[in-house]
Amino acid sequence: MQVTRMRGALAVGLALGVALSPLAAMASDNKIALVPGGPHPYFAPWEQAAADAQKDFGIASVEYKVPAEWKLELQTELFESLAAQGYAGFGYFPGDAVGVNSTVAELKANDIPAVALGGCAQDPTDTAFCMATDVYASAYLGTKALIEAMGGKGAVVHLAGLLVDPNTTLRVQAVEKAVAETNGAVTLLQTLGDTDNQEQGDQKINALLAAQKDQIGGMIATGYISSVVAATALKNLGDKKIKLIGIDDDKIVLDGIKDGFVAGTMAQNPYGQGYIGAYAVDLLAEGCTVKADAPFITTPQTAKFIDSGTLLISSANIESYKDDLKKLTGELQASFKDKFLSCS
Amino acid sequence: MRSFFRLQWSGILVGIIAGGIALALSAPAFLSEFNLFVLLRSICVSLLVAYSQMVMLGVGQMNLSVGALGGLVAVVTGGLMDALGVPTLPAIMIGVAAGGAAGFVNGWLTVKTGINGFIVTLATASAFAGINLGITKAVPFYNLPADFVAFGNGRLGLFPLLLIVPLLVTVVLALFFSRAVPGRHMLAVGGNAPAAQLSGVSVPRAIISAHVLSGLLAAVAGILAVAQLGSAQPTIGSDWLVISFAAPIIGGASLAGGAISIVGTLLAVVLIGLIQNAMVLVKVDPYWVQFLLGALILAAVWFNRYRAVRVGES
Amino acid sequence: MDPAPRRTISSFLLRGSAQVGLFLILVVLWAVFANLAPGFLSKFNLNSLLRSVAVDIVVGFAQMVVLATGGMNLSVGAIGVCAVMFSGYLMQVLGLPIPVAIAGTLALGAFLGWLNGFAIVKTGVNSFVVTLASASLFSGGMLILTKAVPLNGLPPEFGAFGKSAVGPAFGSIPAIPSLAVVALAIGLGLYLLFKHSTLGRQILAVGANARAAEMSGIPVDRTIVFVHALSGALAAAAALMLTSRLAAAMPAVAGDDWLLPSFLAPVIGGTALSGGIVSVVGTILGALLVSTIRSGLLVLEIGNFWLPLFLGAFLLAAILIERGRAAYVAREQARRAL
Numbered sequence: 001m002q003v004t005r006m007r008g009a010l011a012v013g014l015a016l017g018v019a020l021s022p023l024a025a026m027a028s029d030n031k032i033a034l035v036p037g038g039p040h041p042y043f044a045p046w047e048q049a050a051a052d053a054q055k056d057f058g059i060a061s062v063e064y065k066v067p068a069e070w071k072l073e074l075q076t077e078l079f080e081s082l083a084a085q086g087y088a089g090f091g092y093f094p095g096d097a098v099g100v101n102s103t104v105a106e107l108k109a110n111d112i113p114a115v116a117l118g119g120c121a122q123d124p125t126d127t128a129f130c131m132a133t134d135v136y137a138s139a140y141l142g143t144k145a146l147i148e149a150m151g152g153k154g155a156v157v158h159l160a161g162l163l164v165d166p167n168t169t170l171r172v173q174a175v176e177k178a179v180a181e182t183n184g185a186v187t188l189l190q191t192l193g194d195t196d197n198q199e200q201g202d203q204k205i206n207a208l209l210a211a212q213k214d215q216i217g218g219m220i221a222t223g224y225i226s227s228v229v230a231a232t233a234l235k236n237l238g239d240k241k242i243k244l245i246g247i248d249d250d251k252i253v254l255d256g257i258k259d260g261f262v263a264g265t266m267a268q269n270p271y272g273q274g275y276i277g278a279y280a281v282d283l284l285a286e287g288c289t290v291k292a293d294a295p296f297i298t299t300p301q302t303a304k305f306i307d308s309g310t311l312l313i314s315s316a317n318i319e320s321y322k323d324d325l326k327k328l329t330g331e332l333q334a335s336f337k338d339k340f341l342s343c344s
Numbered sequence: 345m346r347s348f349f350r351l352q353w354s355g356i357l358v359g360i361i362a363g364g365i366a367l368a369l370s371a372p373a374f375l376s377e378f379n380l381f382v383l384l385r386s387i388c389v390s391l392l393v394a395y396s397q398m399v400m401l402g403v404g405q406m407n408l409s410v411g412a413l414g415g416l417v418a419v420v421t422g423g424l425m426d427a428l429g430v431p432t433l434p435a436i437m438i439g440v441a442a443g444g445a446a447g448f449v450n451g452w453l454t455v456k457t458g459i460n461g462f463i464v465t466l467a468t469a470s471a472f473a474g475i476n477l478g479i480t481k482a483v484p485f486y487n488l489p490a491d492f493v494a495f496g497n498g499r500l501g502l503f504p505l506l507l508i509v510p511l512l513v514t515v516v517l518a519l520f521f522s523r524a525v526p527g528r529h530m531l532a533v534g535g536n537a538p539a540a541q542l543s544g545v546s547v548p549r550a551i552i553s554a555h556v557l558s559g560l561l562a563a564v565a566g567i568l569a570v571a572q573l574g575s576a577q578p579t580i581g582s583d584w585l586v587i588s589f590a591a592p593i594i595g596g597a598s599l600a601g602g603a604i605s606i607v608g609t610l611l612a613v614v615l616i617g618l619i620q621n622a623m624v625l626v627k628v629d630p631y632w633v634q635f636l637l638g639a640l641i642l643a644a645v646w647f648n649r650y651r652a653v654r655v656g657e658s
Numbered sequence: 659m660d661p662a663p664r665r666t667i668s669s670f671l672l673r674g675s676a677q678v679g680l681f682l683i684l685v686v687l688w689a690v691f692a693n694l695a696p697g698f699l700s701k702f703n704l705n706s707l708l709r710s711v712a713v714d715i716v717v718g719f720a721q722m723v724v725l726a727t728g729g730m731n732l733s734v735g736a737i738g739v740c741a742v743m744f745s746g747y748l749m750q751v752l753g754l755p756i757p758v759a760i761a762g763t764l765a766l767g768a769f770l771g772w773l774n775g776f777a778i779v780k781t782g783v784n785s786f787v788v789t790l791a792s793a794s795l796f797s798g799g800m801l802i803l804t805k806a807v808p809l810n811g812l813p814p815e816f817g818a819f820g821k822s823a824v825g826p827a828f829g830s831i832p833a834i835p836s837l838a839v840v841a842l843a844i845g846l847g848l849y850l851l852f853k854h855s856t857l858g859r860q861i862l863a864v865g866a867n868a869r870a871a872e873m874s875g876i877p878v879d880r881t882i883v884f885v886h887a888l889s890g891a892l893a894a895a896a897a898l899m900l901t902s903r904l905a906a907a908m909p910a911v912a913g914d915d916w917l918l919p920s921f922l923a924p925v926i927g928g929t930a931l932s933g934g935i936v937s938v939v940g941t942i943l944g945a946l947l948v949s950t951i952r953s954g955l956l957v958l959e960i961g962n963f964w965l966p967l968f969l970g971a972f973l974l975a976a977i978l979i980e981r982g983r984a985a986y987v988a989r990e991q992a993r994r995a996l
Contacts, residue, residue, distance in 0.1 A: 408918070453974070457977075457978055457981055458981060459974075459977055459978070459981055460925060460931070462921070462925055462931060463922075463925055463926060463977060464974070466918060466921075466922060466973075467970040467971075467973045467974040467977075468970060468974070469970070470966045470967070470969050470970030470973070471966065471967045471969075471970030471971055471974075472970075473966045473967075473970075474961070474963075474964050474965060474966030474967025474968065474969070474970060475964070475967050477963040477964070477966065478961075478963045478964035478967060481963050482963075585917075586732075586790065589786070589790070590787075590790055593784075593786055593787055594787060599784065599786055631798075631801045631802050631805060631806075632798065632802055633798070634794050634797060634798035634801060635794070635795055635798025635799055635801070635802055636798070637794050637798070638791045638792065638793070638794025638795035638796075638798055639791075639794075639795060641787075641790070641791045641794070642777075642788070642791035642792070642795070645783050645787050645788075645791065646781055646783065649781055649782060649783050653782070
């Protein structure tokens, strides 16, 4: 049943593509897939982004394909079986920033371009470029915002994600740097690892609050789930003294901002990443190449970084941030081709 | 004293008491009302998960789908409440019934096909996880009834309201395995299936009932996890597997079947919860947490074994 | 065996062991997938399938040798990730030649496995609990020492081996990936161990009945320590294959990801969880079955989010068919005997 429904959707999509193709300037017959690292609510906007990109840019098909579990092996298998089915390019989130590279190299050897979206692959890589929020910068800016919310002094706790994830190490360093820049006015009380899992996170964060809620001035959560769990915990505790800066715009975190339990959250732009990502992959598959002198940013992970936009959501802009992100996406897309690609 | 040390779980109890005293001395926050509440609340779900596996070990089988089943029930219950607006109680009842039905499928397939329960439940675990993902697309259900969420966070002094459920289940299970005929039949089958068969016990029926019971317990665990977290997360259950085996086996259950200890399982869950709580309280470097967890579990088990050898337990 | 077996195809189909049944199901699945999805037999897909199966097979072996004695090793993944990082350290940081690094990594795996075996024999605590705790110790130790920093500057030859293939390619039929050859070679070694050596028979005897084995003079403790060391070395071998395939050493691979697959392949292939019975060929076929179904479903683009549901259902169906065939054979034989 599911299959027929998918076929139906595909047929409609194809029909639309064909109908629009005389109008759309860049109509292509490419099949493109957006592949996250595994099932995760962060990527939910990619489904809409894929559908919109297919329609707006006249691409034959843009599919949102999710590995069944958050495992490198499953993402690799998904890539290779899709490539075997004739997919012409991929936008992907690296489930593992280093491990994905050998697969990307093989894709490239078969003339299938790939771009990293939402998170970067570690250089050296054959990924064409990375469009994401800079992991390091986001954690650094988030901590800065937290310190400001705390009035420039007090003790902070860092709620970090999976320890085996190399990005976690970067975030730990970023938080330490932001704290160190206060010259002792702010201290890092504790770093709590592996909180990016509902059940473990709930237990650890509550134990932390139990142990030292009177000493903690603020918490910076750098994982999606860590933010959700911390927001829930503070709400249950009824504590507005402890400032919390989270990441991403999960509904629970946004509700926390409205209720005053969460000071703010670092929004990323998953829709824009998916939407512009699909557009760029289609162009690359059509033969465009990345300009040698494109205005890329260099980050600790990669020398070909494009900032997809990040902003702090607080009570001031909670109603309007989605429009801000949409505007950002539009601007980025409009100038993207000229800035970063050379097409013959 | 000696007779106390003859008890199989006495070593774990000594470990808990010693650890508790050491913690209270080194981190005064340990004995605060809120921390004890957090500790007790953190063991509620684990305890039911451990019981769910313990029942299977009792009948001499394993259920690798404990986590997937619990996660599916969590999402079904949350989905009924959020997407379909079903009131709390009926939603919970449907969720529990779905868990029992899924357990029945496990048991029925094991008995009817003669395929090893290990493989059957591995395959159904994949199937349950697929339904979970298919329903949610990895996006949680958020809008749950306020009374249900309040139950997950409520407390009377240091006692979480959630704890009522596992305590009730503990009493019921204790009675079931000591007094009720089906419970004793399960243990007989686990101890020696052919002998049980000869003495008139229906082995298939015992195995299917154990699977149903295991499914019900995992379902209750999944629903409690939803209440505790305040939203129906598709990831619920994804890391239950190891604790589900670790607690009953540290508590004295035999992998070969027939021997289980409810008190032992309970104490093992408390011990593991205590160790995890201690890691946060004494601010262990995050990179050391996992190493110390392993070392402490090994120490506790070794201590219990040492005790057993000293009192001449076989 | 009959003195003069009539080697007709139908009797072959009906007689053989569970491994024959698995093999037939595999053939049918391959035919079906190849017909439905042209991409299934493409060079790209076959290459990827065989290389990932190669690692799965060796992971399955690491569990199988311990299952043979009736024990379990829950730390295969933890030993695996220690070996991944250690091999990276030897090659990238110390700059040792590749053969030395391989030998060192295998030795580390064997040593960690030996620690498991030693603890089990000395404390008398069962292998499940010991390896559960040691898994946490090993991967925790890895985190402390590496701080989870991946190593991606391995010698290029090492990564090239993971991509290389042996033998000529015929049109769309690719050459056999080197990793698959390694897995088969390890399988051959284990086959000889269990079929044709005293040690192998002793291992199985311990698994079938430890007390009886003890009484007939088999050094049970030493045998158990040996299989754990062997299991550790095999986990390290799988880790090396994975490192070579990924051309990098990182802390997020192996670990818990290996736990269930390590049991799945041997148990589907006919190895008994209670010990005493192993099947090397069955483990290979079991790993192939799981990967074939997953790859086939992926190539057919079935399900997306629902994929695990179909995977579970197909797996059950495949095993049921094999069971049905075995039951039919048993009935046939009983009928003939009458």
